[in-house]
Amino acid sequence: MVDVLGLGKVSKEIFDRSVRPFLPIEKLELDGTIIDLKRNTVIAHSPSIGVPLEALGFFAFHYSASNVASKFGKPKYMITGLYLPLKTKERDLKIISENLGREARKYGVKIIAGQTATYSGLEIPLITSTCLGEQVREPIKPEIGDRVLIIGEVGYEGIWLDELSRGVKDRDWKQYTPLPIALKLQSCQEVKVMHDVSEGGVKGALLEIVESLNVGIEVDSTGIKFAKSLEEKKGDPLRSPSYGTLITITSKDGVKKVREICKSIGYSLSNIGRISKEKILLVDKEQVIEQKRVLLDEIYGSFRPKDEVLNELEKAAYELVNIEGLASLIPQVGTNIVYAKKNAKDIEDVAGISGRIVRTVDGPLICGEISYGGSYNLSKVIIEAIKLDKHKRSAINLKFNERITQKLQSIGLDTVTIPMELKKGECPVVLYINKSQEIHDVYIHPGSLGIEPTTTIISDNPSLLVTLMTRLAKFE
Structure with a gap:
């Protein structure tokens, strides 16, 4: 069996081995399928994305079939698109097909057309389905008192x-x-x-x-x-x-x-x-x-295979942008937050936002993806911190002002103002930790010509930083 699928439409060999045996396919024709629809037809389309692999086929079927049924239609046919990231394993395709086919057979639905392929640009599998059903009866217009x-x-x-x-x-x-x-x-x-x-x-x-x-x-x-x-x-x-x-x-x-x-x-x-x-x-x-929308909606469709670091950081990032008053803490360059794997050695072991959290007229907005190596400077800060204290795995950067510093000190955090010395290509906080061999909770950089003053906070995990940001935002 081929292990990794190639780019583009899957071969007939793979289709016949890992898709066709599991789907109740009506017939395969060149370019499309001709069907005879004799009654009023209900049509619904839905995507399935961001759920565990073993659930993708199930929900791909049920999302569109349920819409047809809610419109008083009996699901009869379905068109499916199985769009997969590069380097998808053939066994993953088989799992999706098995679960989709199982539900289709259970409800007597035939697959009449579709596409199965891998594409660059996709990070997680996307399964689309268009369900067609014969209408059992018309909906009835509601009346007052219903x-x-x-x-x-x-x-x-x-x-x-x-x-x-x-x-x-x-x-x-x-x-x-x-x-x-x-x-x-x-x-x-x-x-x-x-x-x-x-x-x-x-x-x-x-x-x-x-x-x-x-x-x-x-x-x-x-x-x-x-x-x-x-x-x-x-x-x-x-x-x-x-x-x-x-x-x-x-x-x-x-x-x-x-x-x-x-x-x-x-x-x-x-x-x-x-x-x-x-x-x-x-x-x-x-x-x-x-x-x-609520926080749970924000993570809808963003599920990844279990990765404690990525999942916890992503949850924290969405909680951050929902904090009332957070915008008052974001510097002009934007805010980032990072979280490192245990015993991280380099920036590829540290997850961050590939862009930043920025201020907009509609409130804080996450620009970018949660990924390893997502923030170069903060990742370097955490790598230096872990060398001195393995528990210090998370960091965030904020704007600097005296009120923020006073609040952090009143909470009991250990703050230090670092020198304005600069070394081309290096973060001042990284330089300070490396030179002083000391760990503090908060590093204040007063800025320099063309460099915005910032506050960098180090903690054990992103959840603690979210709690701290909530307190600071209320103060601001």
Whole structure:
């Protein structure tokens, strides 16, 4: 078996060995496939990216198939695109194909066209799917007084994403799909509208219904069933990613019937609100007018195979840009944050942002990717620090002013002002640590001609730096 896939479209040999045996392919034709669609056809398209390899095929199928089912269509055909990074292993392609094919066969869906290839520029696999289905019946326009129901507990996907960002992968992700209940409810005439929840959470999905159908919705969140531990996470739980949860608009007299159907296949149901006269979304009597995102949305689609250093630094970076007042701490050159592997020896062992965190009119923004060797100067600082104290593996740079210095000292951090001496191509903090052979918490560089004064803080890990930045931002 070929170990690493070559650039571009996979060969027929590889396709026949690692793709075709696992997918329920209708037929293969030159350039495209001709199918006969006799009824109203529902079409939906979705990408699957940033989840563990073994889950990619599953979600590639369910994302688009669930959308078809929510539109009262029975999934029948699917077009798939398997787009992979360079140097992808053939066994990885096989894992994706097996899981995609397993779900397609389970629901009687045929693969009728697609593409399988590797491309430069992709860092993680991207699987796209277009699902086509025959419409069972038309959705029904909601009326004032109809009930808004949430099927399934809210937030399991958000918890799963959070666990993935911390390297935890033992949760049963196959439960995160609304497809079984959406198909079951198609025959229930009391169900007028269905819409699945994903990025943007429950509030985002409700707002989409309001704007798309030109209706009003009033919701009381006290009756919503949340996944355990979701409310402990930062941010609004009603904006947390929640794929697997389904919203339905149901006639008032149909709630009992829907509840019985849900119970019969193991789904919970929350009766959370109603269709109202005023065409706005009210949640707990407050109007929702935009789909704000939460931290868990920021890491949506960014999962990498477990790497403690990269994952922890990425989480910290997104937490940083969500700190209120952080912009007041960012220097003109921007802020970076780094985290080193244990016993790091050179800058390739230190992860950082390939660009910087910069100030914008919309608030702090991460420019660049989290990667090893992402910040040359801060990485060199940490390499020097580790030589003296192996626990000092993380650092961040801020702007300098006396208030920041006084606050750091009042917290109890050991600060030192380093000389303005310069050596071409070298960071002054690196030079100072190397020459003094001393470790301090905070290094103040007063600047020089053409060089901005800065504050460099060293700590054990990025999480401690985020906590410190939160305190400093409040002070500023």
